[in-house]
Amino acid sequence: MKKISRKIAFLLASLVIALMAVEPVSVSAKVPYRTYTENGYGEYVETQTAYIPTNTIIKIVNSAEGEEDLMLNGPEDIKVEGDKIYIADTNNSQIVVCDLQGNLIDIFGDDILSDPKGIFVTDEYIYVADETYESRREGAVILFDHDGNYVREYGKPDDVLYGNSRFQPQKLIVDSAGNMYIVSKGNSNGVIQISPTDGGTFLGYFGTNATEVSAMRVLLSIILTDAQEATLMGNRPVSVNNISIDSKGLIYTLTSANVSQSIKKLNIAGTNLFTADFYPTAPVTVAVGQYDNIYVGTSGGFIYEYTSEGSCLFVFGGKDQSEYRVGLFNTLSALDVDDEDKIYVLDSEANEIQVFEPTEFTDLIHSSLVLYSRGLYTQSKEPLEQVIRMNGLFDYANQAMAQALFYEGDYDQAMDYYRLAKDKEGYSEAFWEVRNVWLNKYVIWLIAIIVLLVVLKKVSSFADRKWGIYNPVRKATEGLRSKMLYKRLAYAKTYMRHPFDGTYGVKREGMKSYLSAGILVAIFILFNIIYKYFCGFIFKTQKDGRYEIPSDILIVLGILIFASAVTYLVCTINDGEGRFKEILCGYVYSLTPYIIFKPFMFVLSMVLTNNEAFIMEFANLIVITWVIILIFLSVKEINNYSVKETFKVIGLTFFTAFVFILIAFVIYILAAQVVGFITSIYGEVVYRIGN
């Protein structure tokens, strides 16, 4: 066991090292970080540098004579309003105001503040969230006017509904009505909402995260009595850790704990309007830009920029591995954006503010965002074209371009761009339009052809009955058809339609052979592969350019043989009559519906759009149900079981399979240990001899 744990420890260690191992780059704008964007599959792909660090404010310059410059100390929050930066200089217990270049304008609150962690600026006041204002355990929100004078404070709400949780404000926002939304340390009830009336009225909790039921808890609740369960720690939702508000009054909350949605965009009713393909890990700060684009900073030092719809435009930055390079962070604590899209990022460990400026590329993206959000699709094409020229694989731009073209009615081109952006929904809509045009044009011909085919069939079968026109064909193929192999293959159709007769055939009429089963499985695998890799884009689940054919084959073969073997073993000890060969053939024949249906589905996948996707789903459902029924009947009939017995045997089969897998796993681990042991000895021996 020790060896194993060492192995794992090594893996972990190499993980740590791997994170530091950096391969020399052949391409890069020369900033210390790489910039990634999201492609249509929701994966990271590298792109042009989006933001360049232009300035690092290490000290706040005090130009007053005889005064020393100011070094920040563990600053936790930053807000940029107009041409001023407001900093919660936490460990210095003060609020610092400076201009965008870092020249000091004002310092205040140093005489009364204790642990200012959050700050918010309105036209009237500067709101400061002080975690330990009253005492070590009770904080308050303090208001200052713009000259730095104390105005008033809001302490712990004196309301029954508030409960007795501590009031330790860490971050806050204020809406246009002056209502405060306060994030209090560890408060799992949600964001505390306080209205300024009557010296602070508690309005309730907002943006509460949902509780998630863990499997452990489910297990425990089964085992434990109610009384015992009550003694367990409460199942509380995770608390919100940062908050922001945009110009429309929509509120953004961050949750850094491991939840499925770490960013939420909430309307006043508390409904989340934001979904993304991927969420940042451990987000700590959020700000909203002028295009409603969302900037999120994480404790790992990464900055994410999302569009308001949740497309991830850029990810960049990172931890400074004691290299001390501009643009990387020790501890990213807060960020904000100014009117020129510059990002101001606060580092509470390095005690500095890094200023990032958008590049020409990002400016283009932003200008297309603006035009696009105003519905000026045609105008948005121009910046998009430039973006695509600079990066043809920037899927957000491809998608936006496709949409612009779509609204212009250029469906063909839109389809191409959607395809490039891997956007199935957009592609489906564009395809629908294209198909519609095609259908309108050729519908007459299409109907004519169908009618013709039907007539042809009728006529030919009539002719066959009358004059036997197909007889020569029958004669020619007679030899083949009389072959047992052919019969066995063709039997699949019978088995599918008449499973009871079918199993009889398998058991009594020799409709079983490894060769025929092999051929059928081969066809199954072939159809499976063709469908998986070459079906219509809308229904394709496999990513382009990625092939896993050996595993496709092995999985099918493995499952089939394993399932047959296990079933056989279980049946043998349960008075089943089936033999291995029979069970295997039964299973293989049971797959026939798939083989019959898949080619049709393949063709349909080429011509259907999302509107008719239900057809595909329905077909899938039919195939699966059919296959399951056939499998069930195979087990039942081949072994001559009653229905009840069959259920029992199938249950046992699953259990046995589970045990087998478990044993295989254990053996694998043991074998790995033995191998490790032997190689260690070998290495040691070689080493000793070598010396």
Added chain:
Amino acid sequence: MVINKKMKRLLCLALVCLMLTPIISFATTDSTDANTENTGDTTVDNNTDVTTDDTTAGNTVTTTTEGTWIDTGKSNASEAATVPEEDVLAEKEFLNLPYYERQAISKEQAIVATSKEDIEGHSYVCSGGGYELYLYEEKMSIIIRDEETGAILRSTLTPTQAVARNYTQTMYDTVTSGVLVQPITYNKDASTSRFGNYATGILTPLKEGYVSTEELKEDGKVVGFTAHINFTEYGFEFDIIVKLTEEGALSWEIPEDTIKETNENYLMADLYVFPLLGYTDRGDRDGYMILPDGNGITIDYDDYFQDGEPKYKTAYLKRVYGSDVGLSGISQTTTLGDTLESSRDFTTSSEEITIPYFGVVHSDTQIAMVGIIEEGEYGGYIHGMINGINRSFENYVSTRFEYRTLYQEFMDNVGSSERWKTSEGRMIGNIKVTYLLTSGEDATYSGLANKLRSHLLNTGIINANEDQEFDVRLDFLGVDKENFMVFRRNVVATTAEDIRDILGQLSELGVTNVLAVYEGWQDDGVYNVPIYEFDADSDVGGNKAIEELISDLEEGGTVSLYLMQDMLTINTSMTSSVYTSINGYTGKTYERYEMYNEVFTTFRYLYPHKSEEYIKDITNDFLDSGIKNAAFSGISDNMFVYIYDKKEYTRQDTMEHYANAIKDSKDNGMSIILESPYMYLWKYTDAYLDFTIGSSMYVYASHEIPFLSSVLKGSLKMYSEYINFEANSTEYFLKLVETGVLPSFLITKESPEVLQYTNSNWNYSSEYDKYEDTIAEYYSKLKEVNDKVQGEYIVNHEKLDSDVSITTYSNGVKVYVNFSDVDVTVDGMTIEAESYSVR
């Protein structure tokens, strides 16, 4: 579904706990294991104060030896106790003055009016080139004095100064001795004789009475001295020959054959000679140091010590010619992260030192020097130290030489136990460092660049290349592979015929002078490496098409096509690497695993003698086919130690193999161009590809300066990195105008979309149709500028506060570049925002 997810999470948690157990048990109980050699070592695990370039050294104990500036908490030396207390008090008083008051005094103290008389205990040795050399033998400390102005450069602090600064023993030793070594103690147990440890005491200074010097004479004139150094405690002896030439160049060298290591318990590891030469104190002086990061950076001296708080936490310490894969314990890999963030390379590596220079400029006393390592550079480091780091007061930049180092050797295949080993032989031969001195108006980075250029030309490190005509570099990407079903199929981005068409169309647009480079021309595409024969992929047209294209272009005369190949990397999926891939000193085969590559993921490095062999093979093949141009990558910007046939080879061996190979090609009449070549290859290459215009963006860098481009312009043609991937193309264009670096584009005929599922999917923008106009525009604009200064040197460069740079060439032409977003008037001429002007 929810439960399912939760179960997974639970399992993961259990697994993590399982993983943590051994780590905790390692940390608590396992110290008796194989890593006992390393217990009690204070030096190696305490080097957070330096910028290490061995980024792979993420282990808790790194192999970097730097430990100079650690406060070991020891009291000052007995020697220090002899310093008169009143002197110390006076010095302390001086240190406590506000810096603007100190500035004047410090400047005064840095000028010595009297000539050839003792300065601070140093006696006169000789003079040359307008400078005088002084020596204080006991401490091996020197002073350089400008004969005209009296400005001096010191190399040590006096004991009084060191005591007044409350330095610990280590710091005291460091700042008062001119020579420092780092010994390695090693375990004498029979079977583990090479397992070592850094000796305690960290850096060892010279002890009094263990230096003897004698005059060095040339033609009867004293030109310097030879010092016999003896570190008796460790049994190290060697000679340092210090020489001041008539050209005003001070040099020191340590011939390899004078080094003796007589104590079997100790081996020599690191060596510093005159580390503090030209140092300044805090922000007391006006000036800056120059570091070889990218195209060059400066660190201003003033204003770095704030209210007793250090402004910066790390110094610059980088290995010359890049970090060494042969010394890193574990193979590099980009995998194993559990979140998307941690599993990708999110940071870029910092710039490597391609030429080991460093500079010191004292602007107030107008004296400056640029140092260059001429021999032994492959084993050297450049160390730029900024005051404030670990409570030090000094700013200085120096060399460090690593005769030996410690590295981890893993004892089993999972790497759970390892030992610290050191190499038996020394990793460096002769060492020579030269400081080129300059003063007066030349005491700027431009003056130093001029000095360095003429020195490089005189010593033959670069050749004055006659062809300095402007051209644009176009890299064409031929073939790459993508997965298809169970095979890999070719993806053709540009064929030979496409190149012909593109060049034809460009010449119609006036783009006539082109340096064309063809990558991925070989059979099976760009990642089929290594290659040793001329075998073009049939999809690009085969050998015949390429031969025809080259000969046709040759007739035209203005376009030359180079075939590019990586001569270092082995793609293990395409070629067997069992007998050709390097093992590091650690005994492990170096391997790079790139999980997110689409097709090929595992790469190794060729033995240098194999690279040499393959280069010779392919050269012969090329010549047989009438091809005279070749571009090489991989070998040009990598260097490592390795084991072959149970013998240890050094970076010097690697360097010699590569140099031999390239020289051989060159001698056979080939024209060779190299990707970011290291200095030792400059004399063979006809172009410097992928020249870095920027820097690594260190926080402490005050300015980026076009230092290296100023040195090379007019002698070696520099081509930029690909413009395609620049997000700020306007600024980048202006930088090209400013530095005189020539533009480069990556071009494919097809849209890069086709490469989406190949390893080349990093290329997201290269389609010719989209770049045609840009190339033509860059070409005409840059050609206009470059034609006016063709073959000329850059003699001066300055950047005004208004964000306008002025580059002056040797023919008097001035190039003004306005980087700001407002119009600026300079020298009576208005330069539009984000624009330039030449006159």
